Amino acid sequence: MLASRPQNKQKEGNGFFPRWKRQIQYAWQNVFNDFRQHALASLLTIIVIAISIALPTIGYLLWKNANEAAHQWYPTPNLTVYLDKSLTANETETLVQNIKHYPEVEAINYLSRDETLEEFRLWSGFSDAIDLLDENPLPAVAIVIPKDEAKQTTILHAMQADIIKLEGVDDVRLDDSWFTRLTALTDMVKTIVWTISIFMIIAVALVIGNSIRLSIFARRQTIIVMQLIGATEGFILRPFLYSGMFNGFVSAILALILSEIFIFQIDAIILNVSSVFGTIFTIEGLNWDEALFIVLIATMIGWLSALVATKKYLNMTHIA
Structure with a gap:
């Protein structure tokens, strides 16, 4: 029994893993x-x-x-859609929903005519001159935010061409020169x-x-x-x-x-x-x-x- 123990240890030492470790x-x-x-x-x-x-x-x-x-410093360009001033509230909502259903559109930030006037008053510095106007000359604006996969120049221009054809849209602006x-x-x-x-x-x-x-x-x-x-x-x-x-x-x-x-x-x-x-x-x-x-x-x-x-x-x- 005692003689077999060294032999067992020797066999264990000659195994695959001990040899590989050495x-x-x-x-x-x-x-x-x-x-x-x-x-x-x-x-x-x-x-x-x-x-x-x-x-x-x-x-x-x-x-x-x-x-x-x-x-x-320069966020992704968005499409700025200027709506016809003669549209009613229901027509405006329908038009905005139609634009929102585009597959490339992530979200839309809608600004009514009053909101655009307040924005212009805040940032332009002509608040006194604006108060002299008889009526609001600014249209309602829909700012279209594209999806990540649509943030390409060709896709944005195609969207611009499609949206401008919709009834009730006066103009669509895309300032993407800096983005390009x-x-x-x-x-x-x-x-x-x-x-x-x-x-x-x-x-x-x-x-x-x-x-x-x-x-x-x-x-x-x-x-x-x-x-x-x-x-x-x-x-x-x-x-x-x-x-x-x-x-x-x-x-x-x-x-x-x-x-x-x-x-x-x-x-x-x-x-x-x-x-x-x-x-x-x-x-x-x-x-x-x-x-x-x-x-x-x-x-x-x-x-x-x-x-x-x-x-x-x-x-x-x-x-x-």
Whole structure:
């Protein structure tokens, strides 16, 4: 009975999960040992990768906050429908309900003739002159608020053309010139950010791949010995794959820190600029979902780059 216990422990130690755990520990030990032995080169590599990740991240933050500021300072254009002054109350209500039944319409803010007169009196500064008028010259107004999916120039113009044909509608105004320019500008910034991101992703993959290739070249004799004593390809690949993941992960964390430093530095400037426009706008950083996405993407790029570089080297040298 006593002799069987060591045998049972030995069998448990040779099981799949214990062996897998030892291989994982061996791989990570190799990663950290290599990092300590080449600390300066590893830090320089991580800094280069972090800057490559931080540049598109900062570009995304600029586009995100510019888009938010644009919607805050310049809301989506609405259709202003001027109704015929000769309409009765029932005819006006029927016309407003007909416009409200359009599938693109989210809501309608109706202002009667008296309400439009009060609005004009409040904002124009001609209250004394208005009191001299014998009758109200202003028509009733229906402000049409489109749905989110209808907030496009072509759809808004089509709605304008349809509504103006309705009986009892004098005119329909749509001031979308600034909206078209703003949309074009934000789309241009978005395209630039995506283009920079693609180039930076390629740069990150190349830097990590080159770092792994140099590490493989420095340990080529060890790899040959491991292959000769029967080490599997997965066992040989694992330290390099973990090294690529480690570089991508640490670089992404450093890139997030650099992005937050950038946000902190320009936050005061943005507050001064927004105060000139008569509003308060604070620039926002990355939320948790966005930060986690960047870390995962960087880690995956590190793993894939290490896999491609290691596989290519092993196949070229016929070690695998």
